[in-house]
Amino acid sequence: MNEELEQAQTLLRAARSIVAVTGAGISAESGVPTFRGSKGLWKSYQPEELATPEAFARDPLTVWEWYGWRRGLIATCSPNSGHRALARLALSHPEVTIITQNVDGLHVRAAQEEAADIDPSPALPIELHGSIDRDRCSACDARQPGSQEIDITSIDTLPRCDRCSGLMRPDVVWFGEALDEMVLDRAFTLAHSADLCFVVGTSALVHPAASVPLATLHNGGKLIEINIQETALTPYASATLAAPAGSVLTTLLSGYDNSA
Ligand code: BV8
Numbered sequence: 001m002n003e004e005l006e007q008a009q010t011l012l013r014a015a016r017s018i019v020a021v022t023g024a025g026i027s028a029e030s031g032v033p034t035f036r037g038s039k040g041l042w043k044s045y046q047p048e049e050l051a052t053p054e055a056f057a058r059d060p061l062t063v064w065e066w067y068g069w070r071r072g073l074i075a076t077c078s079p080n081s082g083h084r085a086l087a088r089l090a091l092s093h094p095e096v097t098i099i100t101q102n103v104d105g106l107h108v109r110a111a112q113e114e115a116a117d118i119d120p121s122p123a124l125p126i127e128l129h130g131s132i133d134r135d136r137c138s139a140c141d142a143r144q145p146g147s148q149e150i151d152i153t154s155i156d157t158l159p160r161c162d163r164c165s166g167l168m169r170p171d172v173v174w175f176g177e178a179l180d181e182m183v184l185d186r187a188f189t190l191a192h193s194a195d196l197c198f199v200v201g202t203s204a205l206v207h208p209a210a211s212v213p214l215a216t217l218h219n220g221g222k223l224i225e226i227n228i229q230e231t232a233l234t235p236y237a238s239a240t241l242a243a244p245a246g247s248v249l250t251t252l253l254s255g256y257d258n259s260a
């Protein structure tokens with residue numbers, strides 16, 4: 001691991017523009033279940049069963065029950081040292097952008113907490129799949145803060161739109177739904193122009209998000225993968241740090257994040 005860590009630090013020092021693409025694995029140490037791990041969220045459900053527009057149209061009560069449970073769980077979790085190390089890096093280096101597949105909002109909270117009284121925006125992530133903390137109207141697209149208490153007694157007690165009384169849904173991207181075009185374009189543009197991409201805690205199975213790191217590669221940039229397991233991206237990584245993201249990112253970025 002030390003050799004890989006040294007290689008990663010060499011790449012980091014040489015980099016002029018950096019993106020960090022994160023997945024559920026960066027939030028595992030905060031207690032947020034991953035999707036495909038042993039205790040993965042999907043273990044008790046099938047993605048098709050819950051995270052699709054068809055499931056919501058067919059059974060909004062069960063979909064809201066699952067999101068209400070996840071929202072409640074995530075509210076008890078805190079950003080871990082991996083989120084914080086990335087936030088500090090992005091705050092001290094404007095050429096760093098965080099791009100996340102996660103909807104748990106922990107990068108946002110890490111940015112706000114690490115920024116303290118300075119502007120947190122350089123460390124706010126591009127959220128490719130939306131945010132579980134927000135609701136979106138299934139009729140008029142209006143967004144409003146996510147309701148903490150979801151009353152799943154009946155369809156009539158589910159969250160309603162303040163504007164048109166339409167049925168609200170979690171403001172996340174479901175399987176079979178297109179990602180926001182502007183968001184995706186920005187992510188690919190930044191990854192394409194980056195000379196270094198950290199890929200942290202993702203199984204690299206979900207597209208188009210899993211292709212974002214390839215944009216760095218295809219333009220001659222390098223990948224550093226941080227994951228406790230191998231993935232389809234591992235063969236393309238110039239350095240592979242096979243350890244929990246929290247400790248690896250803290251070690252890797254400690255010598256770097258205050259050299260603004
Ligand atoms: C689209 C929001 C087209 C919801 C998510 C067949 C049928 C239907 C669709 C498809 C299909 N084949 C391909 C597709 C496309 C599909 C897709 O990619 N499916 C996959 C499963 C094959 N993609 C889509 O549907 C996308 N949309 O294609 O639209 C389109 C175009 C135009 C018009 C209309 C349509 C939309 C995909 C978005 C789905 N929404 N989330 C919610 O969260 O409830 S995706 C969901 O999985 C999460 O957001 C997460 O980001 C994502 C990926 O998972 P990971 O983050 O990688 O997490 P995972 O558990 O898999 O892995 C964790 C990793 O961490 C592991 O590698 C583990 O080793 C590691 N780890 C664990 N602990 C640690 C660690 N690493 C370091 N430290 C640790 N401590």
Ligand code: ZN
Pocket residue numbers: 137138139140141142161162163164165166
């Ligand atoms: Zn509405």
